[in-house]
Amino acid sequence: MDTIRIQQQPFDAGAEIKQLIEADQAMGAVVNFVGVMRNMNDGDAVSEMILEHYPGMTENALQKIVVEARERWQLGNVTVIHRVGKLQPSDEIVLVAVTSEHRGEAFDGCEYIIDFLKTSAPFWKKEKTARGDRWVDERQTDIAAVEQWKKQE
């Protein structure tokens, strides 16, 4: 089963993972990624961030990424939760949690989902620094990560 949620309020990663484990007792592995807001970016202190998204398209794009991950690996349950709105340093931004029978597929599935989320789900970050507000630029390393997956097809 897939759980995909976009929300303003914080999430409890521990509770979400516990739920995933209890949902299917045939699964022996759960791998999760939690993305956290940093207080620094490109050499500047960042005090706050605003996350914007494209309602409707975001959910579809995430669902598509999860479906593609399931075509590559035998996965159990998948949870993707992404926050939008105002965030402060150390706030948890995103949770990707994946279960599978054994660890290898959960590791790969989790990494694949967060890599594609970063380059194809319509979210945009705007950060507040002492030098003013600015939109965050995409990272070449994120694009390279996705290119690696595409090569393995």
Added chain:
Amino acid sequence: MIDILYFARFREKLGVEREQFALSSPHQTVAMLMAELAERGDNWAGIFKGSQQVLVAVNQEMVKPDLVLNDGDEVGFFPPVTGG
């Protein structure tokens, strides 16, 4: 008519979040629409005729500029995404 939505720095630069737009021909592609928007000048030209990357979604799916538009379509323009 189609609906056009602008996101993130494009929305800010253009000062428009959403507009209704009459297609100028029955075979208008995304690329033709972008050229038409660029004719509005200033920031419109900067975004739709400039060197920066413009991503396009039609009916909430990413598409290429050669896609032909139809009445009732929802077109979203946005810069590269930065979530996660």
